[in-house]
Amino acid sequence: MHPVFLRIGSLAEIHAATATGPLARGRRVIARTGRGIELGEVIGPCGNSRAISDSSVTIVRATTQEDELLIRRLDRHKRQAVEACRTALAESGSPACLLDVDQIFDGGTLVMHFLGPVDDIAASVTKAVAEKYESIVRSRHFAKLLSDGCGPDCGTAEGGGCGTSCSGCAIAAACK
Template sequence: MGKMQLVYLRIGSLAEIHAATALLPLSRGRRVIVRTGRGIELGEVVGPCRTHPVGQATTRVLRPTTEEDELLIRRLDRHKRRAVEECRIAMQDAGCSATLLDVDQLFDGGTLVMHFLGEVDEQARQITETIAGQYESVVQSRHFAKLLSDGCGPDCGTKEGGGCSGTCGSCAVGCATKS
């Protein structure tokens, strides 16, 4: 394994900057799958971090994105955009004073973090919970959730090359997301 490196990452719709540990060199602009305090997320490398102590970085780069990840991300983005629009319309129709700015979706596809402007009242909370539930039922499946947690089967990720056989595409997701 290589030497632990620190990089700055841009994460989420609010473009928060996080210092993260990485086991391989990453160039600026590279999209990566990361583990944050919220879960598994998509990040973008901003550049090297030379001032943050390695032991204090709470975000960890799991791996660069793959072609399969990018396809999944596009699919999740389509569903997220639909959920955001439905939520905005429902809130406007209900006369809610809060404004939905944007939504972060975690890479697991089952977690939405909503960002609002203004006070979120009970009615807005109920609307967002309903929309989030609909979104989750569309994008989540037991099969996908199992792949995220277990890979493709027993001993997934224990052989050299990072997967069961090194050729299993689902191992890339399963192995990278293990703690």
């Protein structure tokens, strides 16, 4: 195992993680976190074994060209969701201030970050915007393939590596 530090999310949270192989600084990766499958960026090696043993973050794989295309699509929809939410909050008279949004890589979840308290109006506005966004980008089949590949732990050492379960594995190319 190769321990690294990852930068994840719009707030640039730093997490210790493990990878199956060495990864260069700046490399974008798909990681499994407590929130789901997320995009991360390697910021350097981690020599702290305690940080790794306490970490719940694992690197699934490095991003592929297909992932980068999907990331651009998700970013476009995310920007639209942020602007729609900010506009709706201003029009409703809510004092809530939306800072930014994290999107989970499968497109099924938005995590909204606010400055200060969130009132009932802001809660209902953000719920409506999130539901609209998620209905646009969500693909349950894609999310399942992204998470599982051709079976649980596909592409990991526990699952026997890539391509061992089926020849049509959705993530086989990324694992090679």
